[in-house]
Amino acid sequence: MPEHQTTEQPRRRQARGERRIAQLLEAAAQVFCTTGYTAASTNAIAREAGVSPGTLYQFFPNKEAIAIELGDRLMQTMRTTYGEALAPVDPATPLEEAVGAAVDRFIDFNCAHPAFFALMHGPDIPGRIGEEHDALHATLLTRIEALLSSFLPSAPPAELTRTAHMCLGLYKAGLELVLAHEGAEREAYVQELKNALVRYLAPLAGDRTGPDSGSRD
């Protein structure tokens, strides 16, 4: 079998095909974030996109591949748009400012792409998507740990890891509340999330908080 390739060749696509793929991914995002991954049926995705089930399977080998491709594209978007959200900051930056900036970027992204939340927080995620989620989780944790270590110079690694996990957990909890509200109420919850994170971290840092470490409404 001389023409066999470990990475199967990506079939030649016409412009029409690329358009269909984008259309199908958009429909999938819609269905995923209203019903979740497992409950979403491929027929429903095809119907939402206005094509037949056969057409869907012309472009995706199976249901999981749809979610994976959608996840990959969202991750790519996040990296190019908000990649610097957790980049190391000037160690002189006040804690409030660093937390506020990171929270704002991630909240913005999740509000703009609700399917991301549905894919990453669904408890029913199968194989490969779960791996993607775990990889993102691990990446975020190491980034947060790196950031924290600049604020908490003298902390044992185990405590640093715990603190990072708590920060990510607090963020997820806040994100859920933020997404559940709109308008002014949403803004208020964003502020509350920042407050919770800053107050949680402030006693650990060398009280290197900004000029106003209390709440601000």
Added chain:
Amino acid sequence: MPEHQTTEQPRRRQARGERRIAQLLEAAAQVFCTTGYTAASTNAIAREAGVSPGTLYQFFPNKEAIAIELGDRLMQTMRTTYGEALAPVDPATPLEEAVGAAVDRFIDFNCAHPAFFALMHGPDIPGRIGEEHDALHATLLTRIEALLSSFLPSAPPAELTRTAHMCLGLYKAGLELVLAHEGAEREAYVQELKNALVRYLAPLAGDRTGPDSGSRD
């Protein structure tokens, strides 16, 4: 139809039947907290209990009823065992103590009955179970609001509601982390959760925190 009753009569049960019901609910708890409610199949529950599908449906009209009965029994257990977990406390109680006691009780219950977490936090919960979850959620929120109002005397109602939502969200996030670890690490996360809650609430209360408002490890 003179014998028709709005509340259908509960079939006479023999002791054997009651035993089977308990056995089936135990099996259901096992399956629910390993695969979640939706992914759990009634055949799998029957197999786990060592009975046939037909036997299962001798005691439960449908799959949802199994989850509802399990949820009801867990709620009952919680009420009788930890009912006072969020009872109004002496207003002179230090914030740390009040938070610590409430967290300890709820964490203990969730560790002892992991199925409760699976049933209440699954995103795939259908009709009646969702209603049960919402009812519990609302109850907890009003209780928390009542508690908070004693610590935050001069706060607008809207802010009180937001703060209560944040507290519950923070607790859920911490619970997830606690359940994901064991032994000493689990204890450490319990302490971190208490720290996060106390530090979040301390600036709002009239600084009526205990003698030590910082972290303690």
Added chain:
DNA sequence: CAAGAATGCGAGCGACCGCTCGCGTTTGTC
């Protein structure tokens, strides 16, 4: 324009799941 590849369709296949039904067994009651 002709040929082949890419695209599009939708009935339907196989698998699984919630649930039923007919029938045999055990238990309580007189």
Added chain:
DNA sequence: GACAAACGCGAGCGGTCGCTCGCATTCTTG
């Protein structure tokens, strides 16, 4: 012991879902 009710079984029914297949249509390419 006789009878009815509760218990127990497991093959299988109806339905959904992921996915396929045969065939028609459109596009690219020479």
